[in-house]
Amino acid sequence: MKLLIVIPAYNERENIERVVDNLKANCPQCDYIVVNDGSKDKTRSVCREKGYNLIDLPVNLGLAGAFQTGLRYAKIKDYDAVLQFDADGQHLPQYIQAMVECMETYNSDIVIGSRFVNVKKPKSLRMVGSYLISRAMKLTTGKKISDPTSGMRLFNRKMINEFATDANFAPEPDTISFLLKNGATVREVQVEMRERIAGQSYLNLINAAKYMIKMGLSIVFIQWFRKRKEF
Amino acid sequence: MSIQLSFILIAGSIFTFLFMMRLIAKASIRIEDSIFWILFSAVLIVLSAFPQIAFYLSNILKIQSPINLVYLIIIFILIINQFYMTIKISRLIIKQKELVQRIALDNMDRNNEDK
Numbered sequence: 478m479k480l481l482i483v484i485p486a487y488n489e490r491e492n493i494e495r496v497v498d499n500l501k502a503n504c505p506q507c508d509y510i511v512v513n514d515g516s517k518d519k520t521r522s523v524c525r526e527k528g529y530n531l532i533d534l535p536v537n538l539g540l541a542g543a544f545q546t547g548l549r550y551a552k553i554k555d556y557d558a559v560l561q562f563d564a565d566g567q568h569l570p571q572y573i574q575a576m577v578e579c580m581e582t583y584n585s586d587i588v589i590g591s592r593f594v595n596v597k598k599p600k601s602l603r604m605v606g607s608y609l610i611s612r613a614m615k616l617t618t619g620k621k622i623s624d625p626t627s628g629m630r631l632f633n634r635k636m637i638n639e640f641a642t643d644a645n646f647a648p649e650p651d652t653i654s655f656l657l658k659n660g661a662t663v664r665e666v667q668v669e670m671r672e673r674i675a676g677q678s679y680l681n682l683i684n685a686a687k688y689m690i691k692m693g694l695s696i697v698f699i700q701w702f703r704k705r706k707e708f
Numbered sequence: 709m710s711i712q713l714s715f716i717l718i719a720g721s722i723f724t725f726l727f728m729m730r731l732i733a734k735a736s737i738r739i740e741d742s743i744f745w746i747l748f749s750a751v752l753i754v755l756s757a758f759p760q761i762a763f764y765l766s767n768i769l770k771i772q773s774p775i776n777l778v779y780l781i782i783i784f785i786l787i788i789n790q791f792y793m794t795i796k797i798s799r800l801i802i803k804q805k806e807l808v809q810r811i812a813l814d815n816m817d818r819n820n821e822d823k
Contacts, residue, residue, distance in 0.1 A: 536807055643735055644736075644737075645739050691739070695743075698746070699729070699732060699739055702733055703732055704735070
């Protein structure tokens, strides 16, 4: 299986070097591409200096737009699968192989690198959102996704085509929910995640509330009106 | 607040909502942009279905007629939306300008190399 790892990066100057070098060391046979999402810091020049494979967006598009750029690249270059991989050091390359094997064995459309397959989800304030989204997805699709907000996701060729063209396919739980409802198969593989190495997460209280309102409405409500597709 | 007016508000909200959903089905609008209109229709529906809310609030705020409060709420929400739209459009124009300039500068480099 020809795999492309897409690493959207926005203002990740302090992390990107460690993340990509770690990825290269642990997964030397994998192709990767960094999508610099119009960063205001030196992310771009760091990538150039180190000679990383880079798509450099001239303006900021947001995570969905940056990731979609990677998928369009994957489509042009005819890749079989794309892995969404964070540039902040949360995701560990040691688990990529397990996710790829899972996709090959079960022929699933999406494989999520989940923190909570064998490990119990902690009952903390940070996980409230995760619990709510899990419940909403169970309610509307009947399927259990233990870690819906995990950003480590593997998509097969069918999904690449969908994501590369549709305006409303952001790499977010509401899209996973919509795809589940339309018959796409989703599996989870236990992975470990780290705290981000350096820099600020954009997830403050207001952004978290906005995110929850959007995800809640989108999963519980809007999905019913989207055009159905068969997978 | 009259029954007739409540009816118009509810009908208007439902129409707005269905229109947004049609746009989403056709994938010609982003989900995040539809959320304002969904919440807005929800507020109007709640206000028309439970006019007691308008009566209660207009009493507190010393507004003579509850319908004035309903208008006030609608105008207020729309002004806030207008404000955010101005910011968004402004950002879009700046981005678009940067893009056009970037493309032109890149092309210039290439053309000069050809010579």
